[in-house]
Amino acid sequence: MCTRIFWNDNPIAKTVARCMDWAVSDEPELWYVPAGQDRTGDAGPGSHTWVSQQASVVVSMWGIGTVDGLNSAGLAAHALYLDPADVSFPLPDERPVVAHTMWVQYLLDNFATVADAIAAVGDIRIVAPLLRGETFGVHIALEDTTGDSAIIEPLEGRMVVHHGPEYTVMANSPTLDQQIENLERYRPFGGELPPPGDITSPDRFVRAAYFLHYLPEPASVDEAVAGVFQLIANVSVPYGAPYADGGVYPTWWRAGADLTNRTYYFGSTRSPGIFWVDLPALAGRTEVLRLDPRDTSLVGDETSRLEPAALRY
Numbered sequence: 001m002c003t004r005i006f007w008n009d010n011p012i013a014k015t016v017a018r019c020m021d022w023a024v025s026d027e028p029e030l031w032y033v034p035a036g037q038d039r040t041g042d043a044g045p046g047s048h049t050w051v052s053q054q055a056s057v058v059v060s061m062w063g064i065g066t067v068d069g070l071n072s073a074g075l076a077a078h079a080l081y082l083d084p085a086d087v088s089f090p091l092p093d094e095r096p097v098v099a100h101t102m103w104v105q106y107l108l109d110n111f112a113t114v115a116d117a118i119a120a121v122g123d124i125r126i127v128a129p130l131l132r133g134e135t136f137g138v139h140i141a142l143e144d145t146t147g148d149s150a151i152i153e154p155l156e157g158r159m160v161v162h163h164g165p166e167y168t169v170m171a172n173s174p175t176l177d178q179q180i181e182n183l184e185r186y187r188p189f190g191g192e193l194p195p196p197g198d199i200t201s202p203d204r205f206v207r208a209a210y211f212l213h214y215l216p217e218p219a220s221v222d223e224a225v226a227g228v229f230q231l232i233a234n235v236s237v238p239y240g241a242p243y244a245d246g247g248v249y250p251t252w253w254r255a256g257a258d259l260t261n262r263t264y265y266f267g268s269t270r271s272p273g274i275f276w277v278d279l280p281a282l283a284g285r286t287e288v289l290r291l292d293p294r295d296t297s298l299v300g301d302e303t304s305r306l307e308p309a310a311l312r313y
Contacts, residue, residue, distance in 0.1 A: 002020055002171070003021075003170070003171045004018040004141045004169070004170045005168065005208050005232055006143045006167075007168070007224065008149065008168060010217055012218045012219075012223070012224045013224040013225070013258050013259070014144075014259040014260050015256065015258050015259065016076055016078075016259065017255065017257075018068060018078045018141075018255055020067070020255075021236070021252070023247065023249050026061035026252065029060045029290060030293040031058050031059075031288065033055065033105075033109075034282075034285055035055045036051060036286070037052040037288070038051055039052055039102075039105065040102075041098035041106065042102050042313070043097040047097050048096030050110060054071040054109060054110070054112065055279065055283075056070060056071040056105075056108040056279075057070055057282075058105065058108065059253075060312075062131075062132070063312050065099065065105065066079075067104060068104065069104060069108050069264070070264045071108040071109075071279075072262060072280075073111075074145035074260070075108060075259075076108075076257045076259055077107045078140065079103060079139075080138065080170060080171070080172060081172050082138055082139040082172060084137040086155070086173050087128070087137035087153075087155065088154060088155055089157070090159070091157055092125070093125060095124055096123075097127050099127055100126055100128050101131065103140060104140065113146065114144045114150050117142055118142075118152075118161055121161060139152060144259060145260055147165045148165055149163075149164065149166075150162060151170055162176055162177075168209070169208045171205040171208070171235075174201075179205045182206065183205065183206055186206050188213060189209065199237045200243065207234060208231060224258065229267075232254050232256070236254065236269070237251045250269070253267065253293065253294075255267075262278070263276050264276060266298075268294050270294065270296065271294070271296040273298060273299035275293075275300060276302065276303075277303050281303045282306075289306035289307060290306060290307060
């Protein structure tokens with residue numbers, strides 16, 4: 001489950017927020033990964049290898065890959081769940097391989113803009129190894145300091161790219177083209193229906209787009225960040241709230257970024273506070289740093305509390 005919202009039409013700062021919804025905690029850890037790190041696609045034989053060109057602040061899940069983050073160039077990337085029934089990754093070929101759990105990290109390590117990342121989308125092949133014994137579908141959202149945006153979905157054996165500043169909202173299934181078609185049934189997007197209130201992915205998509213449309217211009221960077229966090233809270237799923245099939249997939253955390261000023265924000269839904277990490281303040285640091293983002297004492301600027309650690313994935 002999950003939702004992503006990008007506010008790119010205000011003159012103060014380009015800001016983004018996303019939530020992480022799942023049946024169990026993804027055991028997030030927050031990392032500062034400097035440039036110059038040797039990395040691998042973690043996909044077995046034929047895995048791509050690279051050296052990170054950008055530093056990044058990222059969130060890992062289950063210690064096996066990166067699910068969200070911001071790099072030093074102001075590019076942000078987010079992996080959201082897409083129903084495996086909707087997903088079809090490219091068939092084997094000669095390209096180097098990257099596991100979908102390392103897709104976000106690959107993008108943040110190697111690219112400075114959305115346009116650069118999209119131009120190279122065919123250079124590697126994304127695969128979906130079993131994750132805790134299950135098959136997970138995934139699609140990716142990207143945005144940068146210019147306000148550019150893209151959604152990448154693996155469909156019918158190819159990467160379908162929706163590229164442009166108009167792609168400001170993403171949720172889960174169905175695919176983005178179907179989400180947009182559904183959105184047109186609602187006002188002010190062409191239809192007459194009022195915004196819906198359920199926790200389903202289509203309803204969250206519409207609600208996110210609706211309230212983003214009406215956000216007033218912020219007077220400060222703080223208001224630009226607070227705006228997307230208010231919206232992502234609106235589409236978050238409270239603990240215990242069931243879907244129609246009885247499944248419960250609450251929001252475990254919310255993260256966001258001020259792309260303009262290179263600041264990454266995080267808030268656990270088990271904590272009353274939000275904290276942030278200032279990427280420019282870490283410029284020149286060459287060691288990997290870590291922070292437990294579920295620590296409920298974290299609030300405000302916590303850049304100084306990151307500590308050296310061995311990267312575990």
